[in-house]
Amino acid sequence: MPHRSDRSPSSPSPALPSRDALAATLRAAGCVFAEDEADMIFAAANGDPCAVEAMAARRAAGLPLELVVGWAEFGGRRIVVEPGVFVPRRRTEFLVEQALALAPDASVVVDLCCGSGAVGAALAAALGGVDLHAADIDPAAVRCARRNVESLGGHVHQGDLFDALPARLRGRVDILAANVPYVPSDEIALLPAEARDHEPRVALDGGTDGLDVLRRVAARAPAWLAPNGRLLIETSPHQTPGALTALTDAGLHAELAVCEDRPARVVIGTPGGAG
The missing domain is CATH 3.40.50.150 (Vaccinia Virus protein VP39)
Known part of the structure; x- marks a missing residue:
């Protein structure tokens, strides 16, 4: 078995996509308000390109945006929402x-x-x-x-x-x-x-x-x-x-x-x- 030090270096982290690129991905998946959704995903990911990629994939697969970012706006408040829970309208x-x-x-x-x-x-x-x-x-x-x-x-x-x-x-x-x-x-x-x-x-x-x-x-x-x-x-x-x-x-x-x-x-x- 190779020693831990013999492992190849991990792959570099993906680059953070541009807002336009992310919006295009979301629009292609059928998201009507793609630009707004892209902004919310960027904010929720806090600059982590891996998180952006994962969130975009979940949203493109049809997961509600609120469950992707983890919150819904309701009554002027941010309400925490989790998978398997009804999203407030x-x-x-x-x-x-x-x-x-x-x-x-x-x-x-x-x-x-x-x-x-x-x-x-x-x-x-x-x-x-x-x-x-x-x-x-x-x-x-x-x-x-x-x-x-x-x-x-x-x-x-x-x-x-x-x-x-x-x-x-x-x-x-x-x-x-x-x-x-x-x-x-x-x-x-x-x-x-x-x-x-x-x-x-x-x-x-x-x-x-x-x-x-x-x-x-x-x-x-x-x-x-x-x-x-x-x-x-x-x-x-x-x-x-x-x-x-x-x-x-x-x-x-x-x-x-x-x-x-x-x-x-x-x-x-x-x-x-x-x-």
Whole structure:
């Protein structure tokens, strides 16, 4: 066997590609905003050409950009995201905005089906000093959410919806944000490859009509909400009537908020059957 000193020198590190070259590679892979993505990859790689090469290859293979660079922008914050975790959508910022407008003095906040914890983190950062709890059934999501929530003094729990939460929160929640999975099961295959192939099915699949989890949340929400608390759930245009019915069937006063620009729809439930 050769001695360690007899080994040939390692190959030289690859040269750092130019921004234009990287953008061209990304554009050829179908990335619409190739220049912007190239800038994000360069920043995340911190001048390491091997890291740039590896990130570009993962992105060209279809991995979502947020998972390539390790973060997503949401609510003006950088949210850590990891492989196997749902990437927060910018349209969901509308849910956060509605919650802050309706409950600006909230002191107890729950982020149900939290994924990365983006919604809870954005709410806690805006409100300051809240008792924040986030919960998800997926262990990978819980691990990721802890990186985003615990730095804000929040707590992350693993379990099935309300079963994951401390019993002491019953009747005390001012903002109950639930970005539930709402894609109908037979439409999962129609999603863009970035979601279909790289995000957990449990974060996407809402059952036959996409409303299974929403109905479960609505049914139990009244027991957890404070007297003036708000339940906020994102939904889609064709599911809106069913979502509103689920809230009213649970004894909540149901309203709809719409943002056409993003686009986004949020159903809002208030206890007591009155706004």
